[in-house]
Amino acid sequence: MGNENNSRIxxxxxxxxxxxxxxxxxxxxxxxxxxxxxxxxxxxxxLAEYVDVAAAAAVSSGTAxxxxxxxLLDVKQEDYVFCSTxxxxxxxxxxxxxKATPVFIDSEPETxxxxxxxxxxxxxxxxxxxxxxxxVIVVHLYGQSARMDEILEICYEYNVPVIEDSAESLxxxxxxxxxxxxxxxxxxSFNGNKxxxxxxxxxxVSNDEELISKSRFLATQARNQAAHYEHTQVGxxxxxxxxxxxxxxxxxxxxxxxxKARRSVFERYQEKLSTIRGIQFAPELPGTYSNxxxxxxxxxxxxxxxxxxxxxxFLAENDIEARxxxxxxxxxxxxxxxxxxxxxxxxxxxEQLFEQGLCxxxxxxxxxxxxxxxxxxxxxxxxxxxxxxxxxTV
Numbered sequence: 001m002g003n004e005n006n007s008r009i010x011x012x013x014x015x016x017x018x019x020x021x022x023x024x025x026x027x028x029x030x031x032x033x034x035x036x037x038x039x040x041x042x043x044x045x046x047l048a049e050y051v052d053v054a055a056a057a058a059v060s061s062g063t064a065x066x067x068x069x070x071x072l073l074d075v076k077q078e079d080y081v082f083c084s085t086x087x088x089x090x091x092x093x094x095x096x097x098x099k100a101t102p103v104f105i106d107s108e109p110e111t112x113x114x115x116x117x118x119x120x121x122x123x124x125x126x127x128x129x130x131x132x133x134x135x136v137i138v139v140h141l142y143g144q145s146a147r148m149d150e151i152l153e154i155c156y157e158y159n160v161p162v163i164e165d166s167a168e169s170l171x172x173x174x175x176x177x178x179x180x181x182x183x184x185x186x187x188x189s190f191n192g193n194k195x196x197x198x199x200x201x202x203x204x205v206s207n208d209e210e211l212i213s214k215s216r217f218l219a220t221q222a223r224n225q226a227a228h229y230e231h232t233q234v235g236x237x238x239x240x241x242x243x244x245x246x247x248x249x250x251x252x253x254x255x256x257x258x259x260k261a262r263r264s265v266f267e268r269y270q271e272k273l274s275t276i277r278g279i280q281f282a283p284e285l286p287g288t289y290s291n292x293x294x295x296x297x298x299x300x301x302x303x304x305x306x307x308x309x310x311x312x313x314f315l316a317e318n319d320i321e322a323r324x325x326x327x328x329x330x331x332x333x334x335x336x337x338x339x340x341x342x343x344x345x346x347x348x349x350x351e352q353l354f355e356q357g358l359c360x361x362x363x364x365x366x367x368x369x370x371x372x373x374x375x376x377x378x379x380x381x382x383x384x385x386x387x388x389x390x391x392x393t394v
Contacts, residue, residue, distance in 0.1 A: 007319055008321060009320045009366070009370045010321050011193070011361050012361070012363045013192075013193070013363050014192050015258065016250075017253065018250075019249075019253050019254070020246065020249075020250030021250070022250065024246045027243050033241070033242060034241065034242065035242065036220075036242060037242030037245070039243070039249055040058050040242055040245040042245070042249055043240075043245040043246075043248045043249050044057060046249060046252055047188075047248075047252060050252065051178040051181050051186070052177070053205045053207050054207040054208070054209050055206060055207075055209040055212035056203050056205045057204045057215045058239070059201065059202050059203065059238045059239060060201060060219075060237075060239065061201060061202045062167040063090045063093060063094060063202070064202055064238040065187035065189075066090070067236070068215045068218055068236075068238065070097075070100070071218060072185070075095070075098045075135060076099075077098070077100065078100065079134040080100070080101050080126060080131055080132070080133040080134065081100050081101070081102055081134060081135050082102075082105055082119065082122055082160075083137040084105055084113060084138060084139035084146075085104035085105060085106055085107070085329045085330045085340055086112065086139070086141065086329075086353060087165070087326055087329065088326055089329065089332065089334070090189075091137055091139050091167075092104075092329050092335065095137075100134070101338075102338050103126075103133065103338065103340070104330040104338055104339070105118045105341055106118040106341060106342045106343040106344075106349055107349050107350040109349060110283060112353060113140060113141055113144060113147070114147075115343035116147055116150035116151055117343050118343045119154055119341075120154055121342075125341070132160060134160070135161050135162070136162050136163070137162075137163045137165055138151055138162055138183065139167075140164065140169035140179050141168055141169075141296075141326070142168055142282055142290070142294050143171075143172050143195075143262075143290040143293040143294070144282060144284060144285065144288065145169060145173070145174035145288045147285065148175075148182045161183065161184035162183030162184055164181075164183045164187070166179045166180035166186050166188055167188060167191075167194070169291060170188045170194070170255065170291065171258070172288070173289045174288050175287045175288070180205055181207075185204060187203065188205070189201075190202060190203070190244075190248055194293070195291055196248070196252060197247070198244040199247060201245075216239070218236060218238070220235065220238075221236065222235025222236075258364040259291045261364035262291060265292070265295060265361075265363075265364075265366055266281070268368075268371050272379075273379070276304060276379075276382050277303045277304065278303025278304035279297055279300075280297060280299075280300070281295070281296070282296040282297065293362065294360075295361075296357060296358070296359050298352075298356040299357070304382065305382075305385040306381060308356055310381075312358055314381045318377050320361060320377060324354065324359075325357030331354075360374055
């Protein structure tokens with residue numbers, strides 16, 4: 001897509017490979033347009049092979065995949081579900097679908113993801129009131145994996161299953177294993193802004209083939225084997241269409257290239273902007289490999305003289321799209337009564353990230369000139385601020 005027909009530099013636009021049409025054409029030629037078909041089967045098989053899990057179920061969104069995971073773990077009304085607080089609302093909404101109770105876990109500085117320290121505090125609390133969670137949802141934001149060894153160790157101690165929300169981290173790895181394959185379930189999103197897209201869609205993965213088979217059943221209106229459409233439990237219209245899956249198959253073929261491109265964009269920003277005092281880029285934990293879905297950074301206004309919001313506004317005035325980091329769930333009006341646990345003794349680290357952070361244009365289809373323009377404008381703002389500071393000092 002690029003920016004040939006749009007002078008605005010976008011945050012993360014779809015990037016077609018040209019390979020998608022082959023699979024779409026096959027769907028048209030065989031008249032498999034509705035949900036299910038060879039592309040759905042192929043996409044499930046190929047993605048499962050890519051991430052090295054036993055089975056995968058292609059569904060209508062990452063949110064649908066997460067909801068199915070909670071259903072399969074028998075999450076019910078008033079059950080606790082622990083969830084990363086620093087995330088998009090789609091990570092937490094499915095908890096409400098089942099009328100369960102979300103408990104939010106703070107991030108930690110080394111990954112910006114779920115803090116094992118805060119998680120332990122949450123488990124200590126839950127144990128003290130004899131109400132352990134039914135599941136823990138760990139989110140891998142901006143392509144960076146959370147500390148899965150430490151998180152899994154805590155969860156295994158209490159025999160609580162882990163769902164990995166890897167909506168943003170397909171193609172990333174943690175200690176040699178792909179993101180989304182460490183817990184009981186992993187979920188991926190193929191929304192238009194993700195590293196690969198099906199226009200809209202998601203995938204549920206697990207090494208438990210029986211549960212994935214059950215997820216397909218639930219996602220197809222929970223229809224029992226009977227000619228007259230027999231139903232004994234609540235189901236959903238969550239299956240991915242054969243057309244969308246065809247797009248996904250073409251996209252999956254170039255996933256590794258897309259990861260390399262996004263990492264290259266991140267590295268260019270880091271190289272050119274790290275000279276600005278007070279800018280800190282999202283970390284990459286040793287032993288992990290981030291897809292760098294979005295280039296994320298935080299700005300210390302006391303050192304730079306400008307805030308993240310000022311930079312976002314300045315870039316927008318120059319036809320460049322940048323966005324704040326996620327607003328933590330525990331300070332969202334929707335969850336104002338939810339319990340949350342901090343990484344530090346009193347301060348909440350995810351709130352600091354939200355206040356100081358932003359994402360820069362990061363698409364794999366960005367031209368070098370686009371990235372350079374973003375860099376140029378940030379350096380320009382920094383220069384203007386420094387000049388003002390010098391003028392005041394003089």
